[in-house]
Amino acid sequence: MARIGVDVGGTNTDLVLECNNGTFFHKVPSTLKDQSIGVVEGIHQICEIAGIGKEAIEVINHGTTVATNITIEHNGAEVGMLTTKGFRDILHIGRHKRPHNFSLHFEVPWQNRPLVKRRNRIAISERILPPTGEIETPLNEDEIRSACALFRKRGITSVCIGFMFSFLNDAHEKRARDIVLEEIPDAYVSVSSDVANVIREYERFSTVAMNAFVGPRSAWYLRNLEQKVKEGGIPAKLRVIQSNGGISTIDGCARKPVSILMSGPAGGVLGALSEARLAGTDNILTVDIGGTSADISTIAGGEMRIKNPRDTLVSGHAVMAPMIDLETIGAGGGSIAYLDEAGGFNVGPRSAGSEPGPACYNRGGTEPTVTDAQVVLGRMDADKFLGGDLPLDPELSHKAIKEKIADPMGVSVTEAALGIIKIVNNNMALTIRSNSVARGYDPREFSLMPFGGAGPFHGVALAELVSARDVLVPIAPGITAAMGLLGTDLQYEHTRSVITNLFQADQSAIGRVNAAVADLQAAGKADLENDAIPEAQQNFDVIAEVRYHGQGFELRVPMPKEGLALENVPDVIRAFHKQHKADYGYSFDDSLVELYNVRVIASANVRHLELAPLSLGSQDDTKAAFMYQRETVFDDGSVHMTPRLDRGKLGAGIRVEGPAIIIQHNSTTLLPPGYAAEVQDFGSLRLSKS
Known part of the structure; x- marks a missing residue:
């Protein structure tokens, strides 16, 4: 296989x-x-x-x-929306939360870059009432057909439908979908009760609008x-x-x-977690640095975190979809260095990408990038990039940095290149702290794991900036995200809002919760059976999303495997208090606790990628791995004649003293003076002060 x-x-x-x-x-x-x-x-x-x-x-x-x-380029479909009369502007109003609390100059993404233009949001006469989902105003089907005629006239073929309280009764949304498909047979139709069947109208509407916005091109x-x-x-x-x-x-x-929406970055976190386990490390700060961006996550105790729903924003828009807790910034090998109108020195978020790419790619790019800085500093050898498959032109890197940065600032090309590296490292370090220190984690207890094609160039510098314990470089840094794709399981999630006061829950309320769980399990089972997964291999995890009464957002705790019952409700409440204290440092043990949503995760285990342990090496490996040596400039400005080593020839247990540059086809590891690298049993490199 x-x-x-x-x-x-x-x-x-x-x-x-x-x-x-x-x-x-x-x-x-x-x-x-x-x-x-x-x-x-x-x-x-x-x-x-x-x-x-x-x-x-x-x-x-x-x-x-x-x-x-x-979402980043905001070039999705022109979307039409059907919503309840009187609630046309929910997508514009949002939550009235300032993106930057203390700034007088900011934009509001959901207003400045709406997923659905106001003229394309059509209000429909219909109304469903809480808490039972009874129909107060029947659905006006003629209004839907008139809206579809308008959409056809405007060339709109992507339509989202979001009605008030549809999570209690989705009959109107489903009927509206059928009518839209009758009127516009080739339409891409998104329905909120299918995409995010939970309470909170703004987040639900924003999620279904995003689905329609990215849907046609993604599909x-x-x-x-x-x-x-x-x-x-x-x-x-x-x-x-x-x-x-x-x-x-x-x-x-x-x-x-x-x-x-976060498909690519998720693979990196999974690959990093797998390699950390092989290296016997439970706490890692993952930094996936590619050509365009850096994706940063914190894994504590060997478990990745799922974002709280309040934090699931994509390009400033609320999206109620489960996501691994990570942060993305525009910092990568292709990030462009430039001087702004005020003379400020910036790196990113604009990227040269792969076309035309950094100046040294010789594909027409003329702006200096992080990769060009690495070339100028002698860290990236022009004839060894991607194993020599993509020769680089160092003269073009030198020219770009000289003309765009060094000469205007009155500094040398080397100083300008070091400045580029320093700025991009500090940008990433700020994000690492926000994802770790700001969440209550002490980086001194974590190993920093840099990967992506550019990651190991920056590993030691980032570890020093955030005070990480050491650096752990995966066996194939440039391919770690792809490796993570072979280290995960088939998985579907279904959610429903079933608001229940756990302190006063009677048998009837508990019955409603268990009935909702049964419906969600049936939906997950259907998904797995569509994938031809045998029943014996089907797994179902039930999650309770719980909050204090009146609190804005929920935390996840496991639901008892035997289902909710009067006798185990206190167990759920205690689990929530414990989770709240772990996340926020305190809990209110006497406060009323509400079950807000139930979530069923239907999964099937698949075989994960298995790495074979390396053969035990000998110190002669360093001689065999030696390729050549060249002058290299390090972050402190010192210049050293630095050996290049072939990583593939280093066996387990080998220790390499810096300075050194360890080369492999998919990435390059920078080992500064004063640091040593030790090859782990399964091929990862642990870098620490010697």
Whole structure:
């Protein structure tokens, strides 16, 4: 059996292949106009490297940034919306929460860049009442047909439907969907009770609007990729990683693309967690630095965190979809360095991407980037980038930094390059602190794990800036996210609001909760059966989302496996108090506690990627690994004649003293003076002060 993980980034597409011949890694440039081209080409190439036929591939797990990029570039579909009369402007009003509390100059994304323009939000006569979901005003079907006529006139083929209290009774939304499909047969229709069947009208409306905004292009990409894989003679099942770390089918993600908004970054966290476990490390700060961005997450106690619903914002828009708790900033190898109008020195968030890419790529790029700075400082050897597959032109890097940064500032090119590195490192360090220190974690108890093609260049500097314990570099840093795609399970999530005061819950209220759980389990079971998962392999985890009465948002606690009952309600309450204290440092043990939502996670375990331990090395390995040496400039400005070592020739237990640059095809590790690297049993490198 052969399996492939494919992670598409803004600059490169990373692949990992596991087969009977071993585990193989590969990297190809991303084809931004149509990412599927690069994916299929990469699959063919890695099969040749591994010496297997493409017909041997059974599963392809894919991490994509298509939906993410649509939100960043705000170039999604023109969306039409049907909503309850009187609530047309919910998407504009939002929560009246200032994005930056103390700034007088800021934009409000949901108003400045609306997912649905006001003229395309059509109010429909209908009304469902809480708390029972009874119908007060019947659905006016003629108004829906008139709205569809307007949408046709405007060329709108993506429609979202969000009615008040549809989480209590979705009859009106489902009927409206049927009418829209009658009137606009080729429409992409998103219904809030399918996408986010929970309370809070603004967040629910924003989520279904986002689904419609990114849906058409995301669905086209996924189905186009599926078709190209088939046309390429690859008889594999295609799966897509979701923002919560689980994998799903093409059909499931095409219907609900809000579930893959953080698809690519999720793979990196999963890959990092897997390697940390092999290295016997439970606490890690993950820093995935690619060509365009840096994705940062904190893993404590060997468990990744799922974001609180209040924090699930994508490009400033509320999205109620489960996501791994990570932060993304515009800091990568392709991040552009520039002087603003006031003379300020900036790096990112603009990126040169892969086309044209950094100046040294010689593809027409003229602006200096972080990669160009690494080349100028002698850390990235022009003839060894991607194993020599992509030769670099150091003269172009020197020219770009000199003309755009050094000369205008009156400094040397080396000083300008060091400045670029210093700025981008500090930008990332701020985000690492916000994801760790600001959440109550002490970085001194964590290992920093840098990965992505550019990650290990910055590992030691970032560890020093945030006071991390040490640095742990994965076995294939540039492919770690792709490796994570082969280390996760098939997973679906279904949620429903069942607001219940746990202190006063009677048997009737508990019965309603258990009935909702049964419905959600049935939906999850149907998903798994559609994937041909045998019943014996189906798993169901039930989560209670609980809050104090009147509190704004909920925390997750496990639901008793036997279901909710009068005798175990106190256990749920105690679990919530404990979780609240862990997250916030305090709890109100005498306050009323409410069950707000129930969530069922339906999953099926699949075989995870298995790495073989390295053979025990000897100190002669460092001599065998020596390639050559060249002058290199380090962060403190010191210049050292620095040896280059082939990482593939270093066995387990080998210790390398800095300064050194450890080279492999998919990434390069910078080991400064005063640091040493020790090869771990499964191939990762632990960098610490010598």
